[in-house]
Amino acid sequence: MACYLEKPACRIKKMLSIDQWHERYRQQAEWTYAARQRAYQLSGIGSAADILDVGSGTGALEEELNCLTEARVTCLDISRDNLFYHHGKSHGTLVNADGQHLPFRNNCFDVSLFQYVLLWLHDPLAALREMKRVTRPNGYVVALAEPDYAHRIDNPKEMEPYSRMQREALIKQGANPDIGSSLGDLFFTAGLQIIEVGLTGGAWHSGEPTEHTNLEWLVTQADLGSLVSTTELAHMRGVSDLSFLQGRRVAYLPVFYAVGRVTV
Numbered sequence: 001m002a003c004y005l006e007k008p009a010c011r012i013k014k015m016l017s018i019d020q021w022h023e024r025y026r027q028q029a030e031w032t033y034a035a036r037q038r039a040y041q042l043s044g045i046g047s048a049a050d051i052l053d054v055g056s057g058t059g060a061l062e063e064e065l066n067c068l069t070e071a072r073v074t075c076l077d078i079s080r081d082n083l084f085y086h087h088g089k090s091h092g093t094l095v096n097a098d099g100q101h102l103p104f105r106n107n108c109f110d111v112s113l114f115q116y117v118l119l120w121l122h123d124p125l126a127a128l129r130e131m132k133r134v135t136r137p138n139g140y141v142v143a144l145a146e147p148d149y150a151h152r153i154d155n156p157k158e159m160e161p162y163s164r165m166q167r168e169a170l171i172k173q174g175a176n177p178d179i180g181s182s183l184g185d186l187f188f189t190a191g192l193q194i195i196e197v198g199l200t201g202g203a204w205h206s207g208e209p210t211e212h213t214n215l216e217w218l219v220t221q222a223d224l225g226s227l228v229s230t231t232e233l234a235h236m237r238g239v240s241d242l243s244f245l246q247g248r249r250v251a252y253l254p255v256f257y258a259v260g261r262v263t264v
């Protein structure tokens with residue numbers, strides 16, 4: 001099966017199975033649940049008839065959208081593997097295409113949304129302009145979650161170098177890991193009327209590592225595998241697990257959302 005992503009990202013993707021990626025996308029969606037509900041509310045998603053999910057991945061959002069709205073949902077992704085993963089489970093239309101060149105006529109969706117996608121695009125502005133083009137006047141373009149790794153907060157401070165390395169690893173994979181804080185500028189430049197730009201919150205509890213922690217480390221391992229030794233990775237995990245146990249671990253990655261209206 002062809003993989004259209006850049007080579008380093010492709011290599012990292014293959015280090016986890018598609019089931020593990022789906023779990024990862026669901027985990028990320030849980031972290032951003034509250035901000036997403038806010039963005040849904042601001043964009044009147046409940047009364048939408050046609051929704052476009054750009055970079056829909058393995059369909060982590062589709063079930064939620066189907067619960068919230070009666071709308072027809074079109075899921076578009078450049079990866080056929082990801083689209084095929086939710087083929088059969090999906091009630092909507094699946095489209096294999098590039099979000100920077102949408103294969104739709106003008107004004108055919110009420111809401112065009114995306115989550116953790118803009119950071120992977122060569123030309124995020126082109127994608128926003130395309131979403132604006134295919135969204136009806138008075139409809140909405142919605143960024144549900146885009147990170148800003150440059151402003152990540154870590155405690156204990158011993159974890160900071162590893163966070164920096166994770167950011168570098170994403171850059172090597174072809175991503176712009178800091179794009180979140182530019183959402184306002186990008187929406188403005190794309191000609192959208194900005195309704196709100198906001199951030200997800202965060203809360204950490206003391207406790208033993210969970211299945212989620214293990215998945216998080218699988219992704220870290222895939223990201224940092226070529227940059228740090230196995231011993232260093234094991235040390236980093238030890239520091240992180242202990243500080244979680246003690247209740248002093250903070251790992252705050254600012255993740256932004258933005259809601260923009262298409263004006264007449």
Ligand SMILES: C[S@@+](CC[C@H](N)C(=O)[O-])C[C@H]1O[C@@H](n2cnc3c(N)ncnc32)[C@H](O)[C@@H]1O
Nearest residue numbers: 025055056057060077078079098099115116120
């Ligand atoms: C981190 S995943 C997020 C998936 C999903 N939005 C979610 O939150 O679960 C990024 C997705 O963007 C897709 N993607 C990357 N570049 C793309 C492009 N140019 N056009 C459409 N989708 C793209 C990837 O294939 C992947 O499925």
